[in-house]
Amino acid sequence: SNWHLLEASLTMFSINGMFDSIAISNYTDADCELSYNAATNALMQTLRVVHIFFTCSGLLACSLFIYVLQHRSSSNLHINLRLSLTSLSIAAIIACAQLLFTAFYSFIRTNSMDDRCNAIIDAKTCAVIRWPVVLAIYSTLAGIICLAIERTLATFRYRTYETHGSRRVSLLLILAQWVISLAISFTSLFLRAADGYLHYCTVYISHPKSAILSLSIMTILEVFVLIFFASLLQINRRNQVREFVNCARHTLTERYQLLENVRMIHILIPSVMVHAFLSIVGLGALLCFALLEDGKDSITSFAPYSELVLLIVPLYSIIFILVAVGWNKPLRNAARCALPCLFASSEEEQAMRVEPPLLTSRDSAEMQQESDRHFGLLVKMWNK
Numbered sequence: 433s434n435w436h437l438l439e440a441s442l443t444m445f446s447i448n449g450m451f452d453s454i455a456i457s458n459y460t461d462a463d464c465e466l467s468y469n470a471a472t473n474a475l476m477q478t479l480r481v482v483h484i485f486f487t488c489s490g491l492l493a494c495s496l497f498i499y500v501l502q503h504r505s506s507s508n509l510h511i512n513l514r515l516s517l518t519s520l521s522i523a524a525i526i527a528c529a530q531l532l533f534t535a536f537y538s539f540i541r542t543n544s545m546d547d548r549c550n551a552i553i554d555a556k557t558c559a560v561i562r563w564p565v566v567l568a569i570y571s572t573l574a575g576i577i578c579l580a581i582e583r584t585l586a587t588f589r590y591r592t593y594e595t596h597g598s599r600r601v602s603l604l605l606i607l608a609q610w611v612i613s614l615a616i617s618f619t620s621l622f623l624r625a626a627d628g629y630l631h632y633c634t635v636y637i638s639h640p641k642s643a644i645l646s647l648s649i650m651t652i653l654e655v656f657v658l659i660f661f662a663s664l665l666q667i668n669r670r671n672q673v674r675e676f677v678n679c680a681r682h683t684l685t686e687r688y689q690l691l692e693n694v695r696m697i698h699i700l701i702p703s704v705m706v707h708a709f710l711s712i713v714g715l716g717a718l719l720c721f722a723l724l725e726d727g728k729d730s731i732t733s734f735a736p737y738s739e740l741v742l743l744i745v746p747l748y749s750i751i752f753i754l755v756a757v758g759w760n761k762p763l764r765n766a767a768r769c770a771l772p773c774l775f776a777s778s779e780e781e782q783a784m785r786v787e788p789p790l791l792t793s794r795d796s797a798e799m800q801q802e803s804d805r806h807f808g809l810l811v812k813m814w815n816k
Contacts, residue, residue, distance in 0.1 A: 455555045455628030467551035467631040470735040472542045479739045483535035483746070490528040490749030494521045496771060497753045505769035509762055512582060512602035513696050517756070519606045520575045520703075523613075524749040527568030531745060534561065551631075558633035559625035565745065566620055571613035573650055576704055578605040580657050580664075583697060587664050590671065590689040632735040647715040654708035661701050668693040695762065702759045706752050710744045717741050 456463065470476070498521050500506060501514045545551065582605050586593050593601075672690050721737050757767050768775045 455626045455630055457628050459549070459552050459629050461549075463629075463631065464549040464552060467553075468545070468548040470632045471538070471551045472545065473736075475736045476739065477539065477542070479736055479743075480535040480539045483531055483739065483743065484539070486743060486746035486750070487528040487532035487535065490746035491525060491532065493750050493753045494525045494528065496774075497521050497757075500757075500763075500767045500770045503766065503770035506763075506766040509766065510692050510696060511599055512586075513699065515599075515602050515606060516575065516579050516582070517699075519609060520572060520752075523568045523571040523575065524745075524752070526571075527565050527745045528749055530562075530564035530568075531742065552629050553633045555628050555630050556625045558630055559621050561633060563617060563621050565742075567613055567617040568745070569650075570616045570620075571609060572707065573653065574609040574613045574616075575606075576654065576657055576707065578609045579700060580660055581605060583661070583664050583693065583700070586689065586693050586696075587667055587671075590668075590693060593689055632738075634734070634738040644715065644718050647711055647718065651708065651711045651715055654704060654711060658701065658704050658708055661697055661704060665694065665697045665701070668697065695760075699756060699760045699763060702755045703752055706755050707748060710748050710751075714741050714744045 459467075498518055501509075501518050501521075506514060542551075582602055585601060586598065668690055672694070717737070718741060721734065757763050
């Protein structure tokens, strides 16, 4: 009945249920058979091959993106943006590398497994194996929150932010991002590394239902950050109107900072949207499984379901970069210059390329006068 379904749903979402361990103290031949079937069925092997493909693609995409961010063609982008995007890309590389290792090792191991009880895995070993993915997930979330803090400082202190150590602020926030994510991931490691054995090693170790609580918190925070970025964008646009149109009292430093604020937020909003959307997809998938699971059968059914949901991690690594580069013209131009082999030049761009003019000899005194006039005008503009 509907009442029993509602009661089951409430039980599923209870805090006690979230943190109930599924580890077993001892295992029998029936447990070995169950674990072996969960690890070696055709669907699991197919998912491992899919994981290998997407994690390799994610590693390649993130590596190329970091190369573009460090290339001289990206020098027109703000240093804080490049540092923050590099930090997020490193987190994605850590997650993809761990998932690639796990998928490849599991694929080889299950194909050569003789004893069915070898499929049983110690819960603490599973916790150590899956820890890098947990670190990367929390690091990405912490990085997004630190970006929101950095953009808030740049928005409300735009008059002095660039001249009073904006790079130092960014480095401190990136350091805080990794310190916080390391602390949370180690805490998660010790809490979830229960004594006993597991039928299958998932990213949430011996407490798979806690994934629902974690993803719920992450999704709420990301939606909040997304709304916050949209608010910062509107504030910076109003500051532009007030400074440039109404009052016209501004220096080049203030104008640069306001323009940079708008440009950086335009890059960050799509990236946060991608992460929030994929988190909602993963949360919805886990909620559906939690509602439909059926006792002991969920042990074998959760294994492929967990690996399918984990595909969100390498997919994020790929889509995040495609959206960041495709959505923003400065990043796209930087990628085109750094990796010309990946971009086909259009006929319009080829037509715009002209041969450089031939230099003719000019009087040195005339050139010196023009140089003095040019730099004199720059000094006047800077002092306005």
